[in-house]
Amino acid sequence: MHSMNPSAGSTVALAAALRDHFANVVLPMWRGAGFNTALKLPYEAVSAENRQPLPAERYRAMACARQLFVFSQAGDAGHAQVLFDSLMHTFQDTRNGGWFYSVDAQGAPLDTTKDLYTHAFVVFACAEFGRRHGNPDALETVHRTSALIQSQFAADDDLFNAALSADFGRVTGTPVQNPLMHLTEAWLAAREATRDNAFDAALRRLAGAVARHFVHAPTGCIAELPIDAADNRLEPGHQFEWFWLVRQAGGLFDDSGLVESLQRAFAFARQLGVDETTGGVYASLDEAGQIKDATQRIWAQTEYLRALASHDDAAVRAALPRQITLFEQRFLRPAGWFECKTPAGDVARADMPSTTPYHLATAYDALPS
Structure with missing residues (x-):
């Protein structure tokens, strides 16, 4: 990919180049080599070398749901329908309920x-598919x-709770932040898709609980x-995602x-969690x-872009x-992307x-167009 200097174009032009790469490189990969046509599921990962799927050991419901979101948002109703059908047929627990x-x-x-993380993504993806493609199921x-x-x-x-046994009888994971954040994201999408104000009350309660149990007072x-x-x-x-x-x-x-x-958290994360020279966002x-943890994961970079784009301070x-x-220079490449890098710029996950693609899609959608 050509590298671009900030003065070479407005934010709109820079964002358009990211969206072009997504439409012309990323989406075709997951309609093509990254999709198992026999099981009708996305492979968990493709090789950066030859863009062929890595040998499959498992397929996660969450990964299928994320791809359902991506293709729904992209307007590919046909592929989204295939993914929705696979989610329903492959991952539903018909005996105990849930996924x-x-x-x-x-x-x-x-x-x-x-x-819980998986269940949140099922809600999130089905809300997007239902809203964009009018699917009542x-x-x-x-x-x-x-x-x-x-x-x-x-x-x-x-x-x-983060996790329960298959029959919901036993708690195997107590509350942690990440599934609660994705449940917030899912219910915001559900609220928009269904216009059901029951989601407003559920979201208010959830936000209050997160504030009481997870906000780190010194930093926000x-x-x-x-x-x-x-x-x-x-x-x-x-912090950027929240x-x-x-x-x-x-x-x-x-x-x-x-x-x-979160205004304070944004400033704290930006000041101490982002490498000033490379712009790389640290893991923790x-x-x-x-x-x-100094690892720079691509999802954290996309959340930083999205938070910057949505900030109300023009500066x-x-x-x-x-x-x-x-x-673009550090994390994208002509044939795809780099998932993780070290602070020095070496590839930490190949x-x-x-x-x-869910992280790329949500970030690019928030950038000016």
Whole structure:
């Protein structure tokens, strides 16, 4: 790809180049070599070398759901319908309700854990598919899965457990940040798709619970584990992601305190979690703001772009052209992308997972056009 200097074009032109790469390189990869036509599922990852799928050991419901979102958003109703049908036929637990975490290389249930992160992505993807392509089965799935989350995953004080046994009888993972963030994202999408104001009340309760249990008071950051947990960490990428979600919620979260805390979290993550020279966003910081994991994962870069684009301070938004340019030079390549890099710029993960196009799609959608 040609490298671009910020003065060479406006943010709009820079963003258009990212979208072109997505439409002409990324999407065809997942309609083509990255798609198992026998099982009608996306492979978990393709090789960066030859763009062929890596040998399949499993297929995750979450990965299928993310691809359903991506192709729904891209307007490819045909491929989205195939993915929706596969989600319904391959990953539904018809005996206990809900969704399996994964199936094996032959498509038989593998990990039957009931995983909140997975259930959130089913809601999110079906909301997008239902809204864009008018599919009533998808919207029914949004309501049914949301009701199941509220009844089966509920934990103390409006939180939700991260994981349960297959029959929902035993908690195997207590509340952590990441699934709660994706549940927030899913219910915001569900609210838009269904216009059902029951989602407003659910979102308000969830935002209040996150504020009470996860906001790190000194920085405003939303921590990965409940506050006071041992060896907690703050992920800059998640501060940027939450910043965006809270902006999407309009006035819905005003009483939670999240709006104010995430303004501080954005500034903290930007100051201490982004390499000034390369623009690379680090994986995690400790509670004092020291780098805990210096790996630069592509998803955190896309969340930074999205947060910059949605910031109400024009001086902050002015950093966007340079950041897009640094992102394009460091993380995209003519045949795809680099999933993870070290601070020095070496490739830390060589394959391209099927889950990443969702991060590219959501970021590019938020950039000016």
